[in-house]
Amino acid sequence: VQLVESGGGVVRAGRSLRLSCAASGFTFNNFVLHWVRQTPDKGLEWLALLSSDGSRRSLKVSMIGRFTISRDNLNSVLYLDMNNLGVEDTATYYCARDQEDGSLDYWGKGTLVTVSS
Amino acid sequence: SYLLTQPPSVSVTPGKTATITCGGSSIGSETVHWYQQRPGQAPLLLIYSNSARPSGIPVRFSGFNSDNTATLTIDRVEAGDEADYYCHVWDPNSDNWVFGGGTKLTVL
Numbered sequence: 019v020q021l022v023e024s025g026g027g028v029v030r031a032g033r034s035l036r037l038s039c040a041a042s043g044f045t046f047n048n049f050v051l052h053w054v055r056q057t058p059d060k061g062l063e064w065l066a067l068l069s070s071d072g073s074r075r076s077l078k079v080s081m082i083g084r085f086t087i088s089r090d091n092l093n094s095v096l097y098l099d100m101n102n103l104g105v106e107d108t109a110t111y112y113c114a115r116d117q118e119d120g121s122l123d124y125w126g127k128g129t130l131v132t133v134s135s
Numbered sequence: 136s137y138l139l140t141q142p143p144s145v146s147v148t149p150g151k152t153a154t155i156t157c158g159g160s161s162i163g164s165e166t167v168h169w170y171q172q173r174p175g176q177a178p179l180l181l182i183y184s185n186s187a188r189p190s191g192i193p194v195r196f197s198g199f200n201s202d203n204t205a206t207l208t209i210d211r212v213e214a215g216d217e218a219d220y221y222c223h224v225w226d227p228n229s230d231n232w233v234f235g236g237g238t239k240l241t242v243l
Binding site: 125 | 136166168170172177178179180183184189219221223225229230231232233234235236237
Protein backbone atom coordinates (compact mmCIF):
# COMPACT_ATOMS: atom_id res chain seq x y z
CA VAL A 19 0.00 0.00 0.00
CA GLN A 20 1.35 3.36 -0.96
CA LEU A 21 -0.12 6.85 -0.79
CA VAL A 22 1.83 9.70 -2.36
CA GLU A 23 0.70 13.28 -1.96
CA SER A 24 1.70 16.03 -4.36
CA GLY A 25 0.73 19.56 -5.30
CA GLY A 26 2.11 21.38 -2.29
CA GLY A 27 4.34 24.41 -2.51
CA VAL A 28 4.41 28.11 -1.80
CA VAL A 29 1.28 30.05 -2.69
CA ARG A 30 0.16 33.60 -2.04
CA ALA A 31 -2.73 34.25 0.31
CA GLY A 32 -6.07 34.33 -1.44
CA ARG A 33 -5.01 31.89 -4.15
CA SER A 34 -6.13 28.32 -4.76
CA LEU A 35 -4.32 25.00 -4.78
CA ARG A 36 -5.16 21.42 -5.69
CA LEU A 37 -3.51 18.59 -3.80
CA SER A 38 -3.38 15.06 -5.20
CA CYS A 39 -2.89 11.72 -3.53
CA ALA A 40 -1.87 8.86 -5.82
CA ALA A 41 -2.67 5.45 -4.41
CA SER A 42 -1.31 2.03 -5.24
CA GLY A 43 -1.08 -1.46 -3.78
CA PHE A 44 -4.74 -1.84 -2.90
CA THR A 45 -8.16 -1.74 -4.52
CA PHE A 46 -8.67 2.02 -4.45
CA ASN A 47 -12.41 2.05 -5.04
CA ASN A 48 -13.03 -0.17 -2.02
CA PHE A 49 -11.85 2.35 0.57
CA VAL A 50 -12.93 5.58 2.20
CA LEU A 51 -10.12 8.14 2.12
CA HIS A 52 -9.32 11.14 4.29
CA TRP A 53 -7.29 14.33 4.29
CA VAL A 54 -5.57 15.39 7.49
CA ARG A 55 -3.21 18.30 8.00
CA GLN A 56 -0.61 19.26 10.54
CA THR A 57 0.49 22.82 11.07
CA PRO A 58 4.13 23.42 11.98
CA ASP A 59 4.78 22.31 15.54
CA LYS A 60 1.11 21.67 16.08
CA GLY A 61 -1.17 18.69 16.20
CA LEU A 62 -3.23 16.81 13.67
CA GLU A 63 -6.35 18.34 12.18
CA TRP A 64 -8.88 16.24 10.34
CA LEU A 65 -10.16 17.93 7.16
CA ALA A 66 -12.33 15.68 5.04
CA LEU A 67 -13.37 12.20 4.02
CA LEU A 68 -14.87 10.74 0.86
CA SER A 69 -16.63 7.43 0.53
CA SER A 70 -15.33 4.71 -1.78
CA ASP A 71 -17.76 5.54 -4.57
CA GLY A 72 -17.62 9.28 -4.00
CA SER A 73 -21.26 9.51 -2.99
CA ARG A 74 -20.71 10.60 0.60
CA ARG A 75 -18.37 13.29 1.73
CA SER A 76 -17.81 14.96 5.05
CA LEU A 77 -15.85 18.16 5.44
CA LYS A 78 -14.60 19.85 8.58
CA VAL A 79 -17.31 22.37 9.34
CA SER A 80 -14.94 25.34 9.29
CA MET A 81 -13.66 24.37 5.83
CA ILE A 82 -17.04 24.13 4.12
CA GLY A 83 -17.14 26.52 1.21
CA ARG A 84 -13.34 26.69 0.83
CA PHE A 85 -12.20 23.06 0.57
CA THR A 86 -13.55 20.31 -1.67
CA ILE A 87 -12.64 16.63 -1.65
CA SER A 88 -13.00 14.44 -4.72
CA ARG A 89 -11.60 11.25 -6.21
CA ASP A 90 -10.87 9.58 -9.52
CA ASN A 91 -11.44 5.88 -9.03
CA LEU A 92 -10.26 5.04 -12.55
CA ASN A 93 -6.82 6.45 -11.88
CA SER A 94 -6.68 5.87 -8.10
CA VAL A 95 -6.25 9.49 -7.14
CA LEU A 96 -7.73 11.52 -4.29
CA TYR A 97 -7.91 15.29 -4.50
CA LEU A 98 -8.26 18.23 -2.17
CA ASP A 99 -9.14 21.56 -3.74
CA MET A 100 -8.42 24.51 -1.49
CA ASN A 101 -9.62 28.04 -2.26
CA ASN A 102 -8.96 31.45 -0.73
CA LEU A 103 -5.96 30.19 1.16
CA GLY A 104 -4.77 32.02 4.24
CA VAL A 105 -1.50 31.89 6.18
CA GLU A 106 -3.29 29.70 8.71
CA ASP A 107 -3.56 27.00 6.04
CA THR A 108 0.22 26.57 6.05
CA ALA A 109 0.66 22.92 6.98
CA THR A 110 1.70 19.47 5.88
CA TYR A 111 -1.26 17.77 4.24
CA TYR A 112 -1.65 14.02 4.50
CA CYS A 113 -3.99 11.62 2.78
CA ALA A 114 -4.88 8.45 4.63
CA ARG A 115 -6.83 5.27 4.09
CA ASP A 116 -9.76 4.35 6.28
CA GLN A 117 -9.85 0.69 7.29
CA GLU A 118 -13.67 0.78 7.56
CA ASP A 119 -14.13 1.94 11.14
CA GLY A 120 -12.65 5.39 10.68
CA SER A 121 -9.20 4.39 11.82
CA LEU A 122 -6.50 5.42 9.36
CA ASP A 123 -4.24 2.47 8.67
CA TYR A 124 -2.06 3.89 5.91
CA TRP A 125 -0.80 7.42 5.50
CA GLY A 126 1.21 9.20 2.86
CA LYS A 127 4.36 11.11 3.74
CA GLY A 128 2.55 14.40 3.28
CA THR A 129 2.93 17.45 1.08
CA LEU A 130 3.86 20.84 2.51
CA VAL A 131 1.74 23.86 1.69
CA THR A 132 3.13 27.26 2.60
CA VAL A 133 0.85 30.26 2.25
CA SER A 134 2.65 33.59 2.12
CA SER A 135 1.10 36.96 2.81
CA SER B 136 -17.36 20.88 17.96
CA TYR B 137 -16.38 17.90 20.04
CA LEU B 138 -13.44 18.66 22.30
CA LEU B 139 -10.85 16.01 23.12
CA THR B 140 -8.42 16.83 25.91
CA GLN B 141 -5.00 15.21 26.17
CA PRO B 142 -2.18 16.15 28.54
CA PRO B 143 0.45 18.05 26.55
CA SER B 144 3.25 15.91 27.93
CA VAL B 145 3.92 12.73 29.84
CA SER B 146 7.31 11.61 31.11
CA VAL B 147 8.32 8.11 32.08
CA THR B 148 11.49 6.18 32.84
CA PRO B 149 12.40 3.17 30.72
CA GLY B 150 10.75 -0.05 31.80
CA LYS B 151 7.89 1.71 33.53
CA THR B 152 4.30 2.16 32.39
CA ALA B 153 3.06 5.27 30.60
CA THR B 154 -0.58 6.27 30.63
CA ILE B 155 -1.96 8.82 28.17
CA THR B 156 -5.53 9.98 28.57
CA CYS B 157 -8.03 11.43 26.12
CA GLY B 158 -10.96 13.15 27.77
CA GLY B 159 -14.24 13.91 26.06
CA SER B 160 -17.91 14.12 26.95
CA SER B 161 -19.27 10.57 26.99
CA ILE B 162 -16.31 9.42 24.94
CA GLY B 163 -17.02 5.94 26.23
CA SER B 164 -20.00 5.86 23.88
CA GLU B 165 -17.75 6.44 20.88
CA THR B 166 -15.01 4.47 19.18
CA VAL B 167 -11.51 5.76 19.80
CA HIS B 168 -8.40 5.28 17.72
CA TRP B 169 -4.82 6.11 18.73
CA TYR B 170 -1.82 7.12 16.62
CA GLN B 171 1.88 7.42 17.28
CA GLN B 172 3.88 10.05 15.43
CA ARG B 173 7.65 10.14 15.60
CA PRO B 174 9.45 13.36 14.57
CA GLY B 175 9.51 13.83 10.83
CA GLN B 176 7.24 10.88 10.17
CA ALA B 177 3.60 10.38 9.27
CA PRO B 178 1.29 9.12 12.00
CA LEU B 179 1.09 5.39 12.63
CA LEU B 180 -2.11 3.64 13.67
CA LEU B 181 -1.44 2.21 17.11
CA ILE B 182 -4.84 1.20 18.50
CA TYR B 183 -8.19 1.06 16.71
CA SER B 184 -11.73 0.49 17.93
CA ASN B 185 -10.76 1.39 21.50
CA SER B 186 -8.50 -1.56 22.16
CA ALA B 187 -7.53 -3.48 19.01
CA ARG B 188 -3.94 -3.55 17.81
CA PRO B 189 -3.03 -3.58 14.11
CA SER B 190 -0.68 -6.29 12.96
CA GLY B 191 2.88 -5.49 14.02
CA ILE B 192 2.02 -3.33 17.02
CA PRO B 193 3.55 -4.78 20.20
CA VAL B 194 1.29 -6.07 22.96
CA ARG B 195 2.91 -3.47 25.21
CA PHE B 196 0.42 -0.99 23.72
CA SER B 197 -3.17 -1.23 24.92
CA GLY B 198 -6.28 0.91 24.94
CA PHE B 199 -9.40 1.28 27.04
CA ASN B 200 -12.39 3.53 26.76
CA SER B 201 -15.10 4.22 29.31
CA ASP B 202 -17.29 7.06 30.54
CA ASN B 203 -15.50 10.33 29.79
CA THR B 204 -11.94 9.08 29.32
CA ALA B 205 -10.10 6.92 26.83
CA THR B 206 -6.69 5.65 27.90
CA LEU B 207 -3.61 4.51 26.02
CA THR B 208 -1.25 2.44 28.14
CA ILE B 209 2.30 1.63 27.19
CA ASP B 210 3.91 -1.08 29.30
CA ARG B 211 7.65 -1.53 29.69
CA VAL B 212 8.38 1.76 27.96
CA GLU B 213 11.37 1.86 25.65
CA ALA B 214 13.41 4.77 24.36
CA GLY B 215 11.92 4.20 20.92
CA ASP B 216 8.44 4.95 22.26
CA GLU B 217 9.35 8.61 22.55
CA ALA B 218 6.85 10.28 20.21
CA ASP B 219 3.63 12.24 20.01
CA TYR B 220 0.40 10.33 20.61
CA TYR B 221 -3.04 11.35 19.35
CA CYS B 222 -6.54 10.10 20.03
CA HIS B 223 -9.12 10.20 17.24
CA VAL B 224 -12.91 10.10 17.59
CA TRP B 225 -15.99 10.54 15.45
CA ASP B 226 -18.28 13.39 16.49
CA PRO B 227 -21.78 12.46 15.33
CA ASN B 228 -23.13 15.92 16.09
CA SER B 229 -20.91 17.59 13.51
CA ASP B 230 -20.40 14.58 11.21
CA ASN B 231 -16.67 15.25 11.63
CA TRP B 232 -13.69 13.31 12.88
CA VAL B 233 -11.72 14.99 15.63
CA PHE B 234 -8.16 14.55 16.90
CA GLY B 235 -7.03 15.24 20.41
CA GLY B 236 -4.37 17.88 20.86
CA GLY B 237 -1.65 15.28 21.19
CA THR B 238 0.62 14.16 24.01
CA LYS B 239 4.39 14.24 23.82
CA LEU B 240 5.84 11.20 25.53
CA THR B 241 9.31 11.73 26.89
CA VAL B 242 11.38 8.76 27.97
CA LEU B 243 13.75 9.97 30.67
